[in-house]
């Protein structure tokens with residue numbers, strides 16, 4: 045080594061210590077995390093094979109079974125956001141050539157379609173205008189027509205604010221040996237879910253919406269029937285990181301290293317689930333419903349209207365129509381810049397037509413609604 049290396053420097057960046065605004069996150073996610081969850085996250089990490097950490101993983105599994113109302117042994121948290129858990133359901137259930145029928149009633153149905161296609165599925169779709177849901181009859185006809193190996197539905201469509209009823213769907217699936225896969229990203233913790241009762245075979249969620257935790261560790265579960273398909277497949281799962289055969293050895297009895305668990309995310313997730321268990325999942329569902337109804341009444345008292353029929357409206361995410369002549373984007377920007385309140389804009393068919401207001405997890409409180417009403421009064425055009 046004769047020549048000196050000239051170091052690239054960071055001097056030009058002139059960085060200050062982290063200083064982020066304190067926003068009230070009333071959009072489609074993330075929602076604000078509970079202070080106790082943030083405190084848990086700030087705990088000194090242990091190793092990912094530490095006996096105390098393995099015990100914590102067991103607790104997360106039990107708590108996830110509770111909030112989902114399932115006995116599935118294969119119930120874990122995937123390292124990553126909801127989309128990683130979504131990809132895990134697809135990767136572990138689809139073998140190339142399998143017919144999957146996807147109910148598309150918004151943005152996330154389309155994401156499932158894209159993903160399933162990438163894993164070599166023969167993807168069939170049924171669609172609904174954004175804001176509506178499928179009737180049992182429509183699902184029956186589609187299943188009889190396509191005879192799919194898997195039916196995928198979005199229980200809570202965050203892009204539209206609609207909640208797909210699940211009662212009776214499993215009975216249709218059982219007749220054709222169809223596995224039932226559902227997206228519960230915006231329903232877990234905030235909307236009643238009875239996975240076993242509903243006969244669901246694969247489900248996933250996220251941490252940053254109804255669970256009141258930062259994003260990064262995402263619930264995943266599969267039934268014995270879905271496990272059987274996985275264990276009998278002649279081809280390997282086409283995604284190493286999300287292969288449940290491998291992950292099951294870390295979460296199960298063998299405790300074999302697969303990847304380093306995001307330790308502090310699991311601390312946070314465990315605390316958020318513990319808080320829900322302390323409150324009681326039914327109370328948690330009721331709280332979300334009550335505060336959503338308060339939001340709907342309050343928005344109506346401001347002269348605003350909701351996009352989704354009350355019967356199918358999600359308590360966690362409400363699409364509020366932007367009034368005629370108002371600049372929805374500019375108003376949302378003012379809420380953020382001047383009042384530190386975030387609401388979401390519309391996606392796809394609803395772009396420019398609605399705001400998306402989330403009342404999820406820790407944020408599902410009357411105070412959130414009161415704050416939003418106050419600030420909307422300041423910025424809505426006077427009529």
Ligand SMILES: *Cc1c(COP(=O)(O)O)cnc(C)c1O
Pocket residue numbers: 073125126127128130152198200201202203227229230250259
């Ligand atoms: C947010 C969301 C996802 C994706 O989750 P990320 O955590 O953003 O990866 C998937 N499905 C639905 C219905 C969602 O609302």
